[in-house]
Amino acid sequence: MPIPYIVVTVLGVLVLLSSFFIIKQQTAGVIERFGRFRSIRHSGLQFKIPLVDRIAGKLSLKIQQLDVIVETKTLDDVFVKLKVSVQYKVIKEKVYEAFYKLDYPHDQITSYVFDVVRAEVPKMRLDDVFVKKDDIAIAVKSELNDAMMEYGYDIIKTLVTDIDPDAQVKEAMNRINASEREKVAAQYEGDAQRILIVEKAKAEAESKRLQGQGIADQRREIARGLEESVEVLNKVGINSQEASALIVVTQHYDTLQAIGADTNSNLILLPNSPQAGSDMLNNMVASFTASNQIGEAMKEAKNKKKGNDN
Template sequence: MGILLIPILFFGLILLIASFFIVKQQTAAVIERFGKFHSIRQSGLHLKIPLVDRIAGRLSLKIQQLDVIVETKTKDDVFVRLKVSVQYKVIKDKVYEAFYKLDYPHDQITSYVFDVVRAEVPKMKLDDVFLRKDDIAIAVKSELNDAMMEYGYDIIKTLVTDIDPDAQVKEAMNRINAAEREKVAAQYEGDAQRILIVEKAKAEAESKRLQGQGIADQRREIARGLEESVDVLNNVGINSQEASALIVVTQHYDTLQSIGGETNSNLILLPNSPQAGSQMLNDMVASFTASNQIGEAMKKNNKTKGNKGADLA
């Protein structure tokens, strides 16, 4: 009797232990009784009838992600691969539908993604695919929501995470982009060069203007100095002609002195003999005297003609 009691107690202990089970957080357990759906248990410690009830399966209620890669052709006949990431979860109140109505949710979602992407992308050119990737994602989410809600799945978000054209197309696009950037760079360089030329011309013009102004001021001061020198010489009894000649001769000797002070100068001033100064002075005085005589004669001639015209009138 005691020997039989031990196996019975051991078997009863096993059944008691098998009656309890734990469901983890964010998980739902489906309980079947004799192969027929009985209940859905949420997280926590639960009790079932051993050998009668069994855990048919467990479903995660967490948000899951499925990455689907679709290859299709654009409107301008460019083959492109799109990576679409679908974030979804089992609706807590529809665990029954998610468990019994759909065996392979991944395959179902993948099929709908392929269908929508291959319906939307061929309507767009390659550049539009990059610009309107959010529109593609919204279209996929709308289609999936309508289809998967019936099976107990909620589509949280869809994202087009990668767009990969054919390698030759990418190379061509890079060449076009590089050429466009070189064009813009050349335009900027041309504008900069033009600005430099304009500014250089302005600077040169301003320099010439200031140089001319300096020369004019210099000559004005020289003329004023000559005028003062002539006045001083007139005050000591030297007439204007002789004063002018004397000033020129003085400047001649000043120039010779300046040239003599330069050791590496190759300039030769003609005439440069010792008698050149006095000869120059005599020539200038004679020239001024002759000029005055000619001027006086022309005045007398004009005056005589004027008097004859008055007598005839």
């Protein structure tokens, strides 16, 4: 086989193979013939006329994202950087417009984002920028949709993903936030201390009440015991004065015995001689006698008054 024939055969095979090409899924290919638009080809095995048709370019039909950082000033003269994420895609039916009408879609989208953000943010205070970031995103999406639809691009969603004020402003905001938290903490601590004081006062009042009630009950029982002791002594012929004196002397020596038995008690000096007990008894008898005399005098005066009234 002559060499020229082999060369022609090889060239023919290469030309035939170059006539076939593959377009991937979610991709559109633009075919031109002699520099003029011919057709749009979608995913699969495609054919073109060799040396006549060529693939001018391919466009992805997937959703893409462009992040744009815009620096602007708020209504209260605070410089702030906003990061706006724009999600967009090429409309399948408008691949021609997307390929031929717009060379640099990223630059076009970025310009519109700058325009909208710098028109909206200067109307707001810094705090409002954080609160109304969704309103900014909606304004950007609306403006982009109106502009980019003509060029074959659909704006899926716009998001304000970051708001970064000036460093000094952030430091001031952090100080304000810290001061507010310290203020709240101080209020809670004050409320806690107030509750503790109130509860402590209530507990002390209840303790005093119970202590007083206990003392009253103790004295009531002591009085009842003394009354019963006097009644028992009266039954054996001892009058009330003598019985009371005897009880007092007995309690005196019982107290001395209890103090001596308790090793942990502090030293208390009490009269403990027989003469001291005798003096105590004589004083008590004299007191009881005087009390009886006063009582009899008051009774006679009361009866005399009744007689005069009658």
